Every structure is written in C-alpha cells, then in structure tokens.
Amino acid sequence: MKPLYDVIIVGGGPAGCATAIALHNLGVNNTLVIEGSDYTAPRIGESIPPNSRELFEKLGIWSAFSAQKHAPCLGSYSSWGSDKLGFNDYLFNPQGNGWHLNRSAFDKFLAMQVEKLGGALLKNTHFANLSQEQHPYPIKVTLRNKAQIRCRFIVDATGRSAKVARQFNAKVRVEDQLVAVSGYFEADDIIAKESYQQMTLLEAVDYGWWYLAHLPNNKVIVTVASDAAVIKQKQLKSTDAWQHAMHLTQHISPIIAQAPPSNLHTWIAQSAIMDPPAAQCWLTVGDSASSFDPISSQGIYKALNNGIEAATAIKAWLDNNAQEINQYRNAIGHSFINYLEQKAFFYNQEQRWPDSEFWQKRQGPP
Numbered sequence: 253m254k255p256l257y258d259v260i261i262v263g264g265g266p267a268g269c270a271t272a273i274a275l276h277n278l279g280v281n282n283t284l285v286i287e288g289s290d291y292t293a294p295r296i297g298e299s300i301p302p303n304s305r306e307l308f309e310k311l312g313i314w315s316a317f318s319a320q321k322h323a324p325c326l327g328s329y330s331s332w333g334s335d336k337l338g339f340n341d342y343l344f345n346p347q348g349n350g351w352h353l354n355r356s357a358f359d360k361f362l363a364m365q366v367e368k369l370g371g372a373l374l375k376n377t378h379f380a381n382l383s384q385e386q387h388p389y390p391i392k393v394t395l396r397n398k399a400q401i402r403c404r405f406i407v408d409a410t411g412r413s414a415k416v417a418r419q420f421n422a423k424v425r426v427e428d429q430l431v432a433v434s435g436y437f438e439a440d441d442i443i444a445k446e447s448y449q450q451m452t453l454l455e456a457v458d459y460g461w462w463y464l465a466h467l468p469n470n471k472v473i474v475t476v477a478s479d480a481a482v483i484k485q486k487q488l489k490s491t492d493a494w495q496h497a498m499h500l501t502q503h504i505s506p507i508i509a510q511a512p513p514s515n516l517h518t519w520i521a522q523s524a525i526m527d528p529p530a531a532q533c534w535l536t537v538g539d540s541a542s543s544f545d546p547i548s549s550q551g552i553y554k555a556l557n558n559g560i561e562a563a564t565a566i567k568a569w570l571d572n573n574a575q576e577i578n579q580y581r582n583a584i585g586h587s588f589i590n591y592l593e594q595k596a597f598f599y600n601q602e603q604r605w606p607d608s609e610f611w612q613k614r615q616g617p618p
C-alpha cells in the first residue's frame with residue numbers, strides 16, 4: 253500500500269472493479285481498490301441479461317469472461333398477472349443468451365482483471381471513515397486497521413451500505429421496504445425438470461413474489477420477496493414458516509418437493525437512490541448510487557455500466573474538467589426515474605389481488 257493515490261475505490265464488487273478497470277483503460281493507473289471480503293462468502297444476484305456482453309466488451313474483458321464458462325440463462329418463466337406460466341425467452345435476442353453467474357467466482361474474476369491490469373486491490377481490508385484537509389491529496393482515508401492513506405478522488409462502491417457517501421452527508425431516498433429471504437437447495441434433491449435448468453422461474457403471490465434459479469455447483473436458489481412488515485408478520489425468516497409458504501406456491505413448490513433448504517439468507521432489496529449520487533471529489537457507483545428491485549435483474553448490469561461512465565467523469569475531473577461529474581450525477585437521477593416508471597408498469601401487470609397492500613403500494617404512479 254502506497255500513501256497517496258489519485259483515486260481510491262471502496263468496495264470491490266462489480267461496480268468497484270468495473271470502475272477500476274475502466275479507469276486503467278483510460279490511463280488512470282494510480283488507483284487502489286479496498287475490498288472488505290476475500291470473495292468466499294455467498295453473494296446475491298445471479299442472472300445477467302444478454303446485453304451485458306456489450307459492457308464486457310467495453311471493459312475489454314469479454315474473452316476472459318467467456319472463458320469463465322458461466323451457465324447460460326435462456327430466459328424466464330413467470331406466473332405474473334395470471335395463474336398460467338408465461339414464457340419469455342432470449343431466443344430472438346441478437347446478442348444470444350444471458351447468464352446464471354456463480355456470483356462469488358464472478359466478483360473474484362473481476363478483481364483478478366483489475367490486478368492483471370496492474371491495479372492495486374486489497375482484500376480483507378475495511379474502510380472505516382474519512383476526513384478532508386488542505387493537502388494536494390485532500391481526502392484522508394482511515395482503514396479499520398487504523399492505517400491511513402490519501403487520495404484526490406474517492407469512489408463509493410460499497411453496495412447498499414454506501415459507507416463513503418454517508419461520510420459526505422449524502423442521504424438515501426428509499427422508495428419501498430422490500431426484503432428478500434433466500435433458501436438454497438441441492439439440485440439433486442429437487443424434482444429435476446430439464447426445462448427449468450437454464451431458466452428463471454418467477455411466481456407472484458398475494459403478499460409478494462417468489463423466484464427460483466439454478467446456480468452453479470449444483471445448487472438451486474429459491475427466494476421470497478415482500479415488504480419488511482409482511483416478512484416479519486409471516487415469520488418468513490424462520491425455516492419452517494418459509495418452507496410452509498413455499499409449499500403453498502403453485503409453480504415453485506412442485507419442483508422443490510419436500511426437500512428442506514440448507515440455510516436461509518435475508519437481503520435488503522429496497523429501491524433507493526443516493527441524494528446526491530456525486531459531488532466534487534467523490535461519487536457513488538452501483539447499488540450505493542441507486543438500487544433496483546431484484547425483479548429487474550438489472551443490478552449487475554447497472555453496476556458495470558455505472559463503473560464505465562464514472563471512470564470517464566473521474567478522468568475528466570482529474571484533468572480539471574468538473575462538468576462531467578455533474579453530468580454523471582444527472583444521469584444517475586434520470587436512469588432512476590426511468591427505472592421507477594418501468595417498475596410501476598411491471599407491477600401494474602398483476603391485478604389479481606386489488607386488496608393486497610403489497611400490490612397496492614407498487615401500482616400507483618411512481
């Protein structure tokens with residue numbers, strides 16, 4: 253670790269690594285990524301759409317990504333707005349299939365691409381806080397191990413926790429209280445249905461929705477999403493209640509049969525935007541800038557795209573053109589408004605439970 257960097261990126265998930273790679277591609281090499289984990293713990297978010305390929309190409313890592321051989325995702329089945337299963341495949345997409353990622357392996361792969369370009373990336377290293385002082389490298393970062401380093405520009409890529417932006421008194425504007433609880437199964441324990449293996453299965457219920465997706469390593473993830481209050485009232489964080497509710501689903505239950513999940517994980521899944529998402533000398537990328545309902549399957553795509561766009565703005569800022577930071581900030585706002593409109597449109601497709609609070613809350617204008 254050096255004492256001075258042009259850019260410090262806090263968080264080595266998809267958004268942070270994409271920012272670092274894109275900065276290196278623009279010739280900004282004096283950067284450091286600080287990552288709190290060693291990429292071994294489970295991570296959430298597995299499906300990425302076919303157009304992710306464009307972003308891998310922009311980052312210059314498409315062939316390396318292809319060589320990783322993540323499982324193809326051919327589309328999705330959904331019972332949404334009707335008891336019957338609809339089918340949305342990628343067959344006619346000119347960019348081909350999407351992917352079901354092994355998330356930990358994918359994030360580790362991105363970190364390795366940063367290192368391959370000569371970028372510094374410290375694992376198991378936690379950002380604690382920062383202060384600003386009169387100095388050519390005015391941002392002083394203190395790590396949890398008390399070490400101190402300095403930079404000219406800092407990027408918050410810490411996901412929904414947004415630990416850096418909060419230090420600049422930025423506020424998270426939250427649109428809903430969505431929480432997701434996931435159970436993991438051995439694929440061998442479920443009733444194998446060939447047709448579901450490369451597809452995501454989505455099922456709306458009166459209190460929220462469930463999805464099922466195959467993961468690498470012969471695993472299947474089944475997730476329920478609803479408002480925090482409903483999750484609490486139905487006790488969906490307890491294995492028994494979760495399993496009971498899952499067995500009442502029409503389409504997911506017959507695939508899972510009687511096998512119990514190995515463990516349950518709870519995830520915050522609310523839609524939110526950081527206010528502001530960028531200012532002079534700092535910006536947010538990925539979930540710390542704005543977080544989307546997982547039903548969109550857009551979180552990783554957005555994280556990579558933010559990283560590419562942020563790098564252009566940071567490079568300009570380092571070259572004394574501050575205007576691009578404003579443009580980046582506005583772009584985050586516009587894309588969030590766009591997302592809210594799409595989200596309302598999507599939830600409006602489900603009209604079977606007009607008295608359900610969960611659906612009512614999501615069906616008005618954004």
Ligand SMILES: Cc1cc2nc3c(=O)[nH]c(=O)nc-3n(C[C@H](O)[C@H](O)[C@H](O)COP(=O)(O)OP(=O)(O)OC[C@H]3O[C@@H](n4cnc5c(N)ncnc54)[C@H](O)[C@@H]3O)c2cc1C
Nearest residue numbers: 263265266267288297298299379411432538539546551552
């Ligand atoms: C239930 C659920 C299902 C989802 N499904 C999908 C899906 O199918 N497809 C999709 O595209 N998206 C999905 N998402 C969203 C997706 O997971 C996120 O959008 C994506 O991970 C955002 O990437 P990121 O890099 O911004 O943040 P993260 O992936 O959260 O990465 C943040 C990084 O910062 C590090 N960090 C945090 N704090 C510190 C600190 N103090 N010091 C150092 N490092 C720190 C973390 O260790 C982590 O590596 C889903 C989300 C949920 C909740």
